[in-house]
Amino acid sequence: MSFYFCTFASTMEKLLNDEQLHVLQEKIEKAARVACVCHVNPDGDAMGSTLAVAAWMKSLGKECRVVVPTRFPDFLQWMPGASEVLRYDKSPDEADTLLRTADLVWVCDMGEPSRALGMGPVVSECDGMAHSGNGPFMVMVDHHIAPMPGFCNIQVSRPEMCATCEVLCHLACLLGRVGDMSKAEATCLYTGMMTDTGAFTYASARSVIYECISMLLARGIDKDRIYRKVFWTYSPNRMRLVGYLLYAKMELLPGMNTSLITLTNKERRTLGVKNGDTEGIVNMPLQIRGMRLSAFISEDTEHPEYVKFSLRSVDDFPCNEMSARFFGGGGHKNAAGGRMRCTMEEAVGLFRRAVSEYESMLH
Numbered sequence: 001m002s003f004y005f006c007t008f009a010s011t012m013e014k015l016l017n018d019e020q021l022h023v024l025q026e027k028i029e030k031a032a033r034v035a036c037v038c039h040v041n042p043d044g045d046a047m048g049s050t051l052a053v054a055a056w057m058k059s060l061g062k063e064c065r066v067v068v069p070t071r072f073p074d075f076l077q078w079m080p081g082a083s084e085v086l087r088y089d090k091s092p093d094e095a096d097t098l099l100r101t102a103d104l105v106w107v108c109d110m111g112e113p114s115r116a117l118g119m120g121p122v123v124s125e126c127d128g129m130a131h132s133g134n135g136p137f138m139v140m141v142d143h144h145i146a147p148m149p150g151f152c153n154i155q156v157s158r159p160e161m162c163a164t165c166e167v168l169c170h171l172a173c174l175l176g177r178v179g180d181m182s183k184a185e186a187t188c189l190y191t192g193m194m195t196d197t198g199a200f201t202y203a204s205a206r207s208v209i210y211e212c213i214s215m216l217l218a219r220g221i222d223k224d225r226i227y228r229k230v231f232w233t234y235s236p237n238r239m240r241l242v243g244y245l246l247y248a249k250m251e252l253l254p255g256m257n258t259s260l261i262t263l264t265n266k267e268r269r270t271l272g273v274k275n276g277d278t279e280g281i282v283n284m285p286l287q288i289r290g291m292r293l294s295a296f297i298s299e300d301t302e303h304p305e306y307v308k309f310s311l312r313s314v315d316d317f318p319c320n321e322m323s324a325r326f327f328g329g330g331g332h333k334n335a336a337g338g339r340m341r342c343t344m345e346e347a348v349g350l351f352r353r354a355v356s357e358y359e360s361m362l363h
Helices: 002-012 018-030 046-058 092-101 113-132 164-172 183-195 207-218 221-229 236-249 264-269 283-289 320-327 346-358
Strands: 033-037 063-067 102-110 137-142 154-157 251-253 258-263 293-299 306-313 333-343
Touching: 002 102, 018 137, 018 154, 033 046, 033 092, 033 113, 046 102, 046 164, 046 183, 046 236, 063 092, 102 113, 113 137, 137 164, 154 164, 164 183, 164 207, 183 207, 183 221, 236 258, 236 264, 236 283, 258 283, 258 346, 283 293, 283 306, 293 346, 306 320, 306 346, 320 333, 320 346
Parallel strands: 033 063, 033 102, 102 137, 137 154, 258 293
Antiparallel strands: 251 258, 293 306, 306 333
């Protein structure tokens, strides 16, 4: 085992310089109260990274709580530690107190406070306190492009990595704690990497990703069970929803190798759609021969005046660039999203205009 971990360590990247590493180790050692936060509408990587850090901190004897801005999908409720997660939209006063009194705050899968929406102001407040030395020490771990300059005391941001959970695998190696990683922590890290790559079908061509997976398997995770928990536990209504959307709602844009699916809140209610039931639907049209871009546009369930955009692509089509230019969002080259205050009709019109701007890249 020691030889294995030595070999694994030789392939990992050094994410921090010696001074940053020393400061981080010192802050972790001295912290008694720790909080972990992530972006609104947490996905598998956001939940995997925060819950993994929480498991790590608790193994060191720290008080630690994960705080999320809004509800996370039902198909992630099984994850170790998920039952203890605090939702900001349900308990803002408790969450505010927890964040302001923490010694250490981990910001996972989120490069700027605005991505936390309603929780953003208190995250910004804590960041200001952190830089003045009168509040929690803040560490950002992320893999999105261009995090906000100066956000958090330490930034560990690697856009080339497949998930924030992969970044944490490298960080664990750098801190010399791979051999001490618990099965619960490893399970959360694997879940984040798996979900952010579509079960390793995109953004996962780097060989070191599989070194990380091998390391996590050595900690005792059951990857087949994790896959079933995430992808094979849908409700009957989810299956009916998929049939309805693919048959009645999927539109193929002529000559553009692009598909569009829309979903209104009225349709959600009619079909009995629950949180998480729409997960992965945006990927399905990419199975059509020649398809390059797929979009899923839906009305926000908690803020009906907003519309959410989810984009997926293949090869070199830049979803993140399109999302940033037209939909107030961002993400990765082949997987991005956005959110705007508009009607569904306006959102669809905007998407059509965006596609026309990228016509030369979609043929």
